[in-house]
Amino acid sequence: MPDIILFDDPTLRIQLLPFTYTRPVAGIRCGIHTLAEKWADRCHSPVSFQTEAYLTQKYPQHASDDNLYINGALCPDEHLAGIVKGLPYGNALVSKQGEVLAVRTHAAWHAQEGTNRLSAVTYEEPFTMIRNVWDIFGQNGAQIKADYERIVSIRKSVGVSDPFTHCYKPENVFIEEGAVIKASILNAENGPIYIGRNALIQEGSMIQGPFAIGESGVLAQGTKIRPNTTVGPFSKVGGEVSNCVVFGYSNKGHDGYLGNSVLGEWCNLGANTNNSNLKNDHTNVKLHSYAVNALADTGLMFCGLMMGDYSKAGISTMFNTGTVVGVSVNVFGAGFQAKHVPSFSWGGAAEGYCDYRFEKAIAVANDTVSRRGVAFGQAEEDIMRAVLEQTQYQRSQ
Incomplete structure (x- = not known):
């Protein structure tokens, strides 16, 4: 082998x-x-x-x-x-x-x-x-279907046991051991729904497939999930989410809209955070390209927020169509945020941005990870330091 x-x-x-x-x-x-x-x-x-x-x-x-x-x-x-x-x-x-x-x-x-x-x-x-980063959500629906077919070919679902949960096309719903679903609507008519081990779907959630939620993921009360969405393991999601990928260990636990977007790991979106995914003139969305350090045409009409690991947004943060937020960013404040917020930035469009002190960023990342019982060690700190050095170099060019 x-x-x-x-x-x-x-x-x-x-x-x-x-x-x-x-x-x-x-x-x-x-x-x-x-x-x-x-x-x-x-x-x-x-x-x-x-x-x-x-x-x-x-x-x-x-x-x-x-x-x-x-x-x-x-x-x-x-x-x-x-x-x-x-x-x-x-x-x-x-x-x-x-x-x-x-x-x-x-x-x-x-x-x-x-x-x-x-x-x-x-x-x-x-x-x-x-x-490209937009392929992550662009291919997500098809990949949910492919992964789902692989899973159902070798394992059996434990099924939905809650009498107050209604499934449309239940044969397209796969439930892992330990998952809890309460008084929700699962519509798998247009694509499969996968509920991971020990996941929790709280009361009043409405899900349209294709959809997947990983191990110990949570949908908060009244969550509205539109098609082609993945909530990664140990993540919590609420509000309205459409055609998004959340890698894992990230939170969007409150109301607010997230569409055609990708969140890395250890991210947090404050209550009532929203993003735009469609320009008013319906022209193609341009997104910051790290390859050319400028905006690049995605060729897409719908494209929202790309947020790197360890980044956070304060309550009522508004993100423009096609926004890129780097690693370890703390963004907040009134008005729409910049189309590109570099890694290790602190602040907002209205207040201005400054450098996120590395020692503070590491302390916050360590606390964020430790709260989930996951180790944040020297390897993680060295990666963060390398990202900071790359960011400083890019800014100097």
Whole structure:
């Protein structure tokens, strides 16, 4: 059995900031699972990562004399996974556009080498790749369906036991052990609904599939979930949420609208925080690009908020259409916030922004994580310091 190594494509990693500041590309959640979890399941093997040097303490690489390198932005399907696992030694599987999808080798290989010294085999079939941050929510509905089909093919749902909860098309609803659902409406007519282990769906919640909530996730009373939404493990969500991905351990526990958006881990949105996801003139949304350090056209009419790990918004915060918030930001105050709020910023559009002192940011992150019984150690602090250094460098350019 080869060692499965999920590599960061250098170009895609930059396009997927701010989420890839604090994780490998394959750590991104799209659908029910992260990309790494999808490949581990398909390959029936643990995976490791080839990523940025400052991330390797937390996300190490394990290589041997039989290595299968897989593009960490690639979403597996049955046919693609079969081709990747059967790739001969010394071969690279590439797309018709020349993207490296997978490499099988006895020796060490790095993504920057491309297909040098390898025999290239072109993959002709369609496939799903997370190339841009907006693909995370754009592909989420289809990935929920794909992950759901994989789950129901090997396991059985415990079913809905609450007599006051109504299901439309209950055969499309999968409930894990320990989940609690009270007096809610689950509509799976247009897509499956997955309720993770020990999740809590509180009274009056209304859910339209495709939808997934991870282990110990919570929907607050009266939550309105529109299609293509994922609430990651140990997250709490309330209000109205549509076509969003919450990676995990994040809170949007109160009323307010979140649409066509992605939240990283350890984020918190204060009560009545809202985002716009549609411009009044219905033109394409432009989003801050870390690749060019300027606004870039997404080609989308609907695009909301992208928020990196450890960032927080005060009560009644308003985010513009197509806003990017970096890592460890504390944003608050009246009026719409800036379209791009760099990592380690403190303040708001009306009050002005200043630098978030690193010692204070670390103390807050440590407290946030510790409250959930999760360790925040030297590896996490070193990652945060590396992100700060990158942010300072970008600001100086």
